[in-house]
Amino acid sequence: MVVPIGDYVALAAVIFFIGVFGVIVRRNPLIMLMSIELMLNAGNLLLVAFARLWLQNAGQIFAFIVITVAAAEAAIGLAIIVTTFRPERFVDVDDVRSLHG
Amino acid sequence: MASHALGVTGTYPLVLTLWLLPLLGAIICWAFGPQLRTMSGWLASALVGISFVLAVASWSDATQGAGGTLGAHQPLASWLPGFDFGLLLDPLSLIWTFIITGVGFLIVFYSIGYMDGDRAFARFFAYMSFFVFAMLTLVLSDNFIGLLVGWGLVGLASYFLIGFWFERQSAVAAARKAFVINVVGDVGMMFAIFLIVANVHSINFGAVFAAAPALSAGVLFAICVTLFIGAAAKSAQIPLHTWLPDAMEGPTPVSALIHAATMVTAGVYLVARCAPLWDHSHGAQLLVGGIGAATALVGAILGTAQWDIKRILAYSTMSQIGYMIMGVGVGAYEGGIAHFFAHAFFKAQLFLGAGLIIHALADEQDIRAMGGLRRRMPFAFWVMLTAVLSICGVPGFSGFFSKDAVIYGALQHGHPWVYATDIVTAGITAYYMFRLLFVAFLGEYRGEAAQARAAAEPARRPHAPAWIMNAPVAVLIAPSVAIGAVLMFGGENSPWQRFFAPLFGATSSRAIALPPVSEGVTTLLVFITVIIGFAIAWQRYATRSAQADAVARLRRESERMPALLTNLLYFDWLIERLFVRPAQQLGALFGRVLDPHVFDGAVRDLVYWARWLGTLVRSFQTGLVRAYALILVAGAACFIVYYAVAAGVR
Amino acid sequence: MIAFWTLAAILIGSAVWTIVAAKPVYSVVALLINFAALAVVYLTLSAEFLGVIQIIVYSGAILVLFVFVIALLSSGVAPFAIGPNRLPKIWIPTAVAVLAALGFLIFAVARAPQGSAPATAPVGNQGVFGSIADFGKALFTVQLLPFEVTALVLMVAVIGVITLGGEQMREVRPRAQAATDRRMREAILREGKG
Numbered sequence: 001m002v003v004p005i006g007d008y009v010a011l012a013a014v015i016f017f018i019g020v021f022g023v024i025v026r027r028n029p030l031i032m033l034m035s036i037e038l039m040l041n042a043g044n045l046l047l048v049a050f051a052r053l054w055l056q057n058a059g060q061i062f063a064f065i066v067i068t069v070a071a072a073e074a075a076i077g078l079a080i081i082v083t084t085f086r087p088e089r090f091v092d093v094d095d096v097r098s099l100h101g
Numbered sequence: 102m103a104s105h106a107l108g109v110t111g112t113y114p115l116v117l118t119l120w121l122l123p124l125l126g127a128i129i130c131w132a133f134g135p136q137l138r139t140m141s142g143w144l145a146s147a148l149v150g151i152s153f154v155l156a157v158a159s160w161s162d163a164t165q166g167a168g169g170t171l172g173a174h175q176p177l178a179s180w181l182p183g184f185d186f187g188l189l190l191d192p193l194s195l196i197w198t199f200i201i202t203g204v205g206f207l208i209v210f211y212s213i214g215y216m217d218g219d220r221a222f223a224r225f226f227a228y229m230s231f232f233v234f235a236m237l238t239l240v241l242s243d244n245f246i247g248l249l250v251g252w253g254l255v256g257l258a259s260y261f262l263i264g265f266w267f268e269r270q271s272a273v274a275a276a277r278k279a280f281v282i283n284v285v286g287d288v289g290m291m292f293a294i295f296l297i298v299a300n301v302h303s304i305n306f307g308a309v310f311a312a313a314p315a316l317s318a319g320v321l322f323a324i325c326v327t328l329f330i331g332a333a334a335k336s337a338q339i340p341l342h343t344w345l346p347d348a349m350e351g352p353t354p355v356s357a358l359i360h361a362a363t364m365v366t367a368g369v370y371l372v373a374r375c376a377p378l379w380d381h382s383h384g385a386q387l388l389v390g391g392i393g394a395a396t397a398l399v400g401a402i403l404g405t406a407q408w409d410i411k412r413i414l415a416y417s418t419m420s421q422i423g424y425m426i427m428g429v430g431v432g433a434y435e436g437g438i439a440h441f442f443a444h445a446f447f448k449a450q451l452f453l454g455a456g457l458i459i460h461a462l463a464d465e466q467d468i469r470a471m472g473g474l475r476r477r478m479p480f481a482f483w484v485m486l487t488a489v490l491s492i493c494g495v496p497g498f499s500g501f502f503s504k505d506a507v508i509y510g511a512l513q514h515g516h517p518w519v520y521a522t523d524i525v526t527a528g529i530t531a532y533y534m535f536r537l538l539f540v541a542f543l544g545e546y547r548g549e550a551a552q553a554r555a556a557a558e559p560a561r562r563p564h565a566p567a568w569i570m571n572a573p574v575a576v577l578i579a580p581s582v583a584i585g586a587v588l589m590f591g592g593e594n595s596p597w598q599r600f601f602a603p604l605f606g607a608t609s610s611r612a613i614a615l616p617p618v619s620e621g622v623t624t625l626l627v628f629i630t631v632i633i634g635f636a637i638a639w640q641r642y643a644t645r646s647a648q649a650d651a652v653a654r655l656r657r658e659s660e661r662m663p664a665l666l667t668n669l670l671y672f673d674w675l676i677e678r679l680f681v682r683p684a685q686q687l688g689a690l691f692g693r694v695l696d697p698h699v700f701d702g703a704v705r706d707l708v709y710w711a712r713w714l715g716t717l718v719r720s721f722q723t724g725l726v727r728a729y730a731l732i733l734v735a736g737a738a739c740f741i742v743y744y745a746v747a748a749g750v751r
Numbered sequence: 752m753i754a755f756w757t758l759a760a761i762l763i764g765s766a767v768w769t770i771v772a773a774k775p776v777y778s779v780v781a782l783l784i785n786f787a788a789l790a791v792v793y794l795t796l797s798a799e800f801l802g803v804i805q806i807i808v809y810s811g812a813i814l815v816l817f818v819f820v821i822a823l824l825s826s827g828v829a830p831f832a833i834g835p836n837r838l839p840k841i842w843i844p845t846a847v848a849v850l851a852a853l854g855f856l857i858f859a860v861a862r863a864p865q866g867s868a869p870a871t872a873p874v875g876n877q878g879v880f881g882s883i884a885d886f887g888k889a890l891f892t893v894q895l896l897p898f899e900v901t902a903l904v905l906m907v908a909v910i911g912v913i914t915l916g917g918e919q920m921r922e923v924r925p926r927a928q929a930a931t932d933r934r935m936r937e938a939i940l941r942e943g944k945g
Contacts, residue, residue, distance in 0.1 A: 003752060003755045007755065007759075010857045011759050011762065011763075013853060013856050013857055014763055014766075014853070014857070015762060015763065015766050017849060017850075017853045018763070018766040018767060018769075018770060019766070019770075020730070020734050020849060021770060021846065021849070022769065022770030023727065023730045024727050024730050024731050024734065024846075025727075025770070025846075026770060027727070028775060030775040030778070030817060030820065030821060031769070031770065031772070031775055031778050032726075032727075033817075034769055034770075034775075034778050034779070034782050034817070035769070035770055037782065037809070037813070038766055038769060038770075038782070038785070041785070041786070041789055041809075044789075044801075045789065045792065048792075048793055048796050048798045048801060049796055051796075051798070052796040052797060052798070052881070055880050057880065057881065057885060057886055057889050058889070058893075058894070060798050060800070060801055060881070060886060061886070061889060061890060061894045061897065061898075062897075063798075063801055064800075064801060064804065064890070064901075065897055065898075065900075065901050067801075067804060067805070067808050067809070068808075068901045068904065068905060069901075069904060070809075070813070071808055071812060071813055071905070071908075072904055072905055072907070072908030073908075074813045074816060074817075075816065075908050075909075075912050076908055076911050076912060076915075078816055078817070078820045079911070079912045079915040079916060080915060081820060081824075082820055082823060082824070082915075083915050083916075734849055735848065735849075737852075738848055738849060738851075738852035741852050741855065741856055742852065742855065745855060745856075
């Protein structure tokens with residue numbers, strides 16, 4: 001391990017705060033969700049780096065669990081977005097007649 | 102000096118029963134009034150009558166023992182050491198119990214006729230029974246707290262009964278006035294009890310009276326004065342007398358029982374009961390004697406200016422109670438109590454007689470609208486005549502013996518000014534009582550106009566048989582004529598004096614050695630003033646020329662009545678100016694300043710700040726997810742800084 | 752060393768692109784780059800299994816999901832938000848504060864004493880630390896309970912998504928039914944007239 005652990009921590013911190021920025025500044029719910037993914041990945045990076053530092057694979061396992069939770073969270077979040085922001089709810093194309101004269 | 106220790110302790114079921122029976126009657130009449138209807142009157146009077154029989158049966162118990170243990174003592178409950186509650190039936194409370202239950206029985210019985218047809222028939226008898234119970238509590242208690250409880254309960258009963266016809270604004274106002282003034286007295290008594298407990302550490306009569314000689318003069322005087330505030334309020338003594346004439350708004354039997362015979366004499370009972378205290382405080386004797394005499398005079402003077410038959414009797418009551426208070430105040434206990442005893446009969450008789458007239462004339466109370474009733478109602482006339490003769494102290498009647506005993510007692514105990522006032526008052530009494538009698542009963546009937554009005558209305562009450570109302574009055578005639586001669590004739594050796602000798606000791610031991618005027622001369626003086634009063638009344642109202650143009654003369658007299666008398670010597674005005682208005686202004690001040698700016702203001706400020714805080718906190722609750730994230734991050738940043746600083750990173 | 756810094760540069764750059772991109776599709780592309788670089792970082796940290804999982808789950812599943820949603824909402828090519836920005840303009844001071852905290856953190860980390868890594872154990876893919884075999888053995892023996900809990904979490908997520916979608920379906924069906932009824936009524940009326 002040639003790279004000092006402090007560099008990993010700094011890198012993770014930078015990515016995490018970029019994610020924070022994204023959540024706060026952006027208004028697009030999709031990009032906000034992606035920012036959250038960024039933050040989770042920053043956390044994962046720390047876990048993996050420290051697992052390597054102390055040669056304990058519990059950190060990797062935890063990162064694995066975080067990935068599953070992130071997947072679940074993305075699924076739920078996207079479902080909410082779809083439910084909330086979907087402008088047209090009809091499935092019958094015949095009913096979409098906003099343009100008729 | 103008599104010892105006032107408690108009586109022979111034991112179990113006296115008679116005393117307990119006679120105390121509780123009226124309460125039972127009150128509860129039954131109150132709870133089952135609609136079911137009982139007219140039966141409630143018979144029930145209430147029967148229970149009070151049984152109480153009277155039991156009181157007579159307890160005679161031997163009440164007079165047993167001597168010295169330290171006179172009378173019957175029944176323990177009820179123990180509280181702290183020195184604070185025991187019980188009933189005490191000794192000669193003094195026995196006399197009061199006789200009047201309360203005996204005269205009470207006659208009046209309650211009379212009420213069956215008087216209240217016949219009233220909407221709240223049962224309620225009336227519930228109140229009456231409750232009053233009898235309260236009054237018995239007052240006189241039978243063996244301690245000051247029980248006395249105060251009875252004191253308050255009779256005030257409450259009086260309030261109920263004065264305001265019995267609560268549809269009438271004036272009745273409600275009178276009830277409230279009576280209650281407020283009575284509460285002033287209750288507070289006075291409460292302070293007396295505070296003083297007693299602080300100095301004697303006991304509330305029982307025996308212990309307190311035993312400790313009386315050891316108390317300092319100042320403390321004793323303070324106790325006596327505060328006790329007398331209670332007595333003055335209850336017994337309508339100056340300056341707390343103004344409620345009594347207004348209290349005539351109640352039904353006439355109420356006036357007879359409560360505001361003539363029993364409750365208003367509670368002050369006399371109190372002073373007589375606390376005789377050992379007064380015996381040791383010359384200042385208190387002077388004060389109470391003086392106030393009693395002044396009340397007697399003022400009541401008599403105001404009585405001359407009234408036209409309402411019940412108000413005349415109310416002022417005469419006030420005046421006669423002044424005599425009693427004066428008597429017991431200066432130390433002539435037997436005389437004061439004797440006057441109470443005789444007064445209870447003849448004043449009840451006067452009121453019940455007045456009730457007969459009022460009942461017959463469809464609630465007419467103004468004597469100017471009466472006249473000539475001697476021929477229409479001969480029974481009422483003879484009733485009133487004997488009572489008037491008795492109250493005026495015509496020799497041979499009861500009032501003669503009792504009043505002379507009081508008046509002469511003032512001199513015997515060294516109060517010549519009180520004595521002189523009393524003699525003058527006796528003359529005025531004769532004037533206004535005969536004035537009442539002449540205006541109401543002689544001459545021609547003057548109430549046709551009023552009667553025509555009353556007749557136009559449908560008959561308001563079906564009249565009960567006359568004997569229900571006449572019989573009790575007839576029974577009362579006997580004692581009001583003869584009881585003085587039977588009991589009080591014979592000076593030191595009369596049965597009356599011997600009855601009270603164990604309680605108060607011999608009169609001669611308390612009186613001054615040689616009064617300047619003998620008893621015979623006193624009798625003569627009183628008789629002369631009575632004759633003068635009678636003569637003036639005769640001259641003004643009874644002569645043929647006076648009766649010829651009675652209507653015009655009476656109207657002229659009412660118009661020319663001095664302002665001083667029509668305004669009742671400005672007592673009400675003074676009380677209004679000195680107490681009521683300042684109190685109202687203080688209340689208004691509180692309402693204007695203290696309440697809105699301090700109490701309400703505090704609450705409003707609290708509300709304001711709560712709302713401010715809510716607004717502040719609500720401003721974070723934007724509903725914007727990004728704002729929440731922002732706050733979260735700011736918090737996280739704070740944590741980072743905190744831990745960094747805490748870890749010592751520089 | 753050089754590899755780390757290169758990867759770090761790619762990670763930061765793609766992350767920044769993710770949040771500044773004008774359209775969500777660009778964000779997805781930037782995020783894809785980011786995840787790929789992160790997978791390489793995992794491999795350099797001898798987390799072989801995680802590197803593979805990172806590619807499969809994130810790039811393969813989650814990002815595809817994002818793309819689907821973008822397509823479904825037909826906003827893949829246009830700026831999503833068109834209303835006023837309701838967040839007050841305090842984001843600049845907030846950004847300053849957050850940046851200050853970040854700088855402080857990095858500064859503090861740099862100043863902190865570096866832990867010496869006990870990297871003496873064999874590292875690699877032959878039954879030693881970080882290998883897939885090592886990871887799998889730990890996952891199914893020592894860490895079995897967390898693994899099972901993960902399964903539970905995923906199941907709950909599936910149920911949640913079905914619930915959300917089901918609500919949508921319940922709303923849609925009656926309206927579609929009503930539209931069909933209306934059409935049938937109109938057809939009957941036409942026939943009646945004809």
